[in-house]
Amino acid sequence: MPQQASMAFALPGGETSKPSRKRPIDLVHLTRETFGNRALETEILSLFSRQISGIVNRLSQANADERVRLAKSLKGSARAVGAFRVADLAESIERSPGNTKLLSELHPEIDDVRDYIAAITR
Template sequence: MAALRIAFEAPDSPGNSAAIGRKPIDFAHLSVQTMGDKALEIEVLQLFARQARQIMKDIVEGEGTARAQAAHRLKGAALAVGAVDVAKTAGAIEHDPSDMSLPGDLSAAVLEAELFILKLCR
């Protein structure tokens, strides 16, 4: 139910699940990466959301080295768009792929970023 509430709030709503004053995407970083092109920002964010969902499957289903490699790919993609929380959690999985509590945390961070991106695109 909370995910539905998040999905229909404005991206800058105080009820957002992100830490107070912090959005799931660092727009200053993203703007530098896209040279301020707003259409490109949206395109890159949509690509990231699709890629993150595919890589999450690899992380959840993978083991050991395969999980660490998938987490590394997701960390790189997240850093490219400014999804700092996703990158941080993916980095933790890359460092310790055997910690089974981390994929759940990563899934929550990815979901938060995806919902935020969806709100921006509507």
């Protein structure tokens, strides 16, 4: 049975994709992390999408210590899948848990990532 192409290479133009922080998910990074296993990519992205929804909802209600813990968890997961803008914002929240402006910046990034995941995993 032939192996499915990874997301980075199954999409038009994917064969020439370079790592990018401009896309919500860096598909080249994700492909490297999953060794090109499309089923694994889809599973990981699905789990990540569910995780970020829960974390973002809890972040705004959390105290500073909990916010640091949640942001650290989000940062690690986001970096693992290649959601580098989310990871960078999570790191900023981890460093400045009282900065509510960062939380408001995180929401549209999360929406972009979730929309992107939905589009590429159809």
